[in-house]
Amino acid sequence: MPDLLGELLAPLRLQGVFFSRWSARAPWGVRSEDEHCAVLHYVVGGECQVLLPGGGSVVLRAGDLAVFPRGAAHALADAPGTPTVLLDQVIPDRKAGTHTVREITGPGAAVVFLCAGLHYDELGDSPLYRALPAMIILDRDMLRAEPLLDHTLRGLAAEGQDEEPGAGLVALRAFEMVFVLALRTALRNLDVPTARALRHPGVSRALFAMYTRYHESWTIESLAREAGMSRSVFSAAFHELVGDSPGRHLAGRRMSEAAHLLRHTSVPQATIPELVGYGTPVGFHLAFRRWSGMTPAEYRRTSRSEPQARHVPGRQDAGR
Structure with missing residues (x-):
C-alpha cells in the first residue's frame, strides 16, 4: 500500500525543532499568535487548559497530546479567564535546533508539560x-x-534527559517522529477531509501519483x-474529499516543487519546467x-536576496 502520508509530509521538509519544558503553578497563562510552524503540547503531569481565540477551551490532562499542524493562535493556562502573557515575552528567541526550560511559580496546582515548534x-x-483541523x-x-x-513521548518527558550527551539532537529527532x-x-481515527481522502482507494492512488510522479504528463x-x-x-470525488480540482492540486504540487528548486538549489532555471512536468518553458x-505573483527569475532573485523573508505565494490557480 503506498505511503501517502509520507509523501504528503515529505514536501514540508522539516527543518528543525525548538522545544521547551515547562513547570508551572497556578495562576499562569501563556499565549501565542499564529506561528509559522507546527506546534505540539504534551502534558507530563497535572492538567491545563487550551484556550482558543473564539472563546472555547479544552482540558489537557496528564498523558494528553495537542497538535496544531499550522501553529494556529491559542493559549495555555491553568484555567479559563486567567490573564495570559505573550509567548514572545517569555521566550523571545525560539530558534530551531535549541531548547529551554521555563518555570512559573505560584501558590496553586502544578502542571508539567513539553512544548515543541x-x-x-x-x-x-x-x-x-x-485541510487538517487547526487543533488535534x-x-x-x-x-x-x-x-x-506513547513510548517516545514518555521518553521525552523523562527527568534528567536534558543532561545526557547528545540529548538535544535526540530530542529534536524524537519530536519530528512524534509529529509524524x-x-x-x-x-486513522478522526473523520476529517484529509483522512477521508487518504482512505479513499481511488483518490489516494491519484494523490500518490501526483506527489511522487508530478513530473509526468498527467x-x-x-x-x-x-x-x-x-x-x-x-473529478467529483476528488473535489469533495480534497476541496480542490485534480488539475489545480497537481499544479500546486508542481509549483511548490519548482519554488523549492528556485529558492534552495542551483538547478538552471531553463531545466526546471521539464523537471516539474511542463512541456514548454x-x-x-x-x-x-499566476501561482506566485512573480516570474521564476524574480522569485529566485528575491528569495536569495532576502533569505529571512517568507515568500509564501497566494497559491492562485496555476492551470488545469
Whole structure:
C-alpha cells in the first residue's frame, strides 16, 4: 500500500525543532499568535487548559497530546479567564535546533508539560495539509493504543534527559517522529477531509501519483485511470474529499516543487519546467507567475536576496 502520508509530509521538509519544558503553578497563562510552524503540547503531569481565540477551551490532562499542524493562535493556562502573557515575552528567541526550560511559580496546582515548534518549508503545505483541523487532540487512551508514539513521548518527558550527551539532537529527532506518528494516528481515527481522502482507494492512488510522479504528463483522464474511476466520478470525488480540482492540486504540487528548486538549489532555471512536468518553458512561466505573483527569475532573485523573508505565494490557480 503506498505511503501517502509520507509523501504528503515529505514536501514540508522539516527543518528543525525548538522545544521547551515547562513547570508551572497556578495562576499562569501563556499565549501565542499564529506561528509559522507546527506546534505540539504534551502534558507530563497535572492538567491545563487550551484556550482558543473564539472563546472555547479544552482540558489537557496528564498523558494528553495537542497538535496544531499550522501553529494556529491559542493559549495555555491553568484555567479559563486567567490573564495570559505573550509567548514572545517569555521566550523571545525560539530558534530551531535549541531548547529551554521555563518555570512559573505560584501558590496553586502544578502542571508539567513539553512544548515543541517544528519548523517546515511552507511551500510544501498542500491543500490536503491545510485541510487538517487547526487543533488535534490525542488523549491518553488514544496514545496508549500507539506504543511507539506513547513510548517516545514518555521518553521525552523523562527527568534528567536534558543532561545526557547528545540529548538535544535526540530530542529534536524524537519530536519530528512524534509529529509524524501523531498525524498518522489522527488520520486513522478522526473523520476529517484529509483522512477521508487518504482512505479513499481511488483518490489516494491519484494523490500518490501526483506527489511522487508530478513530473509526468498527467491529464484528468490519465489520473482517473490511475484511480480506477471514470473521469466524472473521479473529478467529483476528488473535489469533495480534497476541496480542490485534480488539475489545480497537481499544479500546486508542481509549483511548490519548482519554488523549492528556485529558492534552495542551483538547478538552471531553463531545466526546471521539464523537471516539474511542463512541456514548454512558456507554459511553466505563465503558471508560476499566476501561482506566485512573480516570474521564476524574480522569485529566485528575491528569495536569495532576502533569505529571512517568507515568500509564501497566494497559491492562485496555476492551470488545469
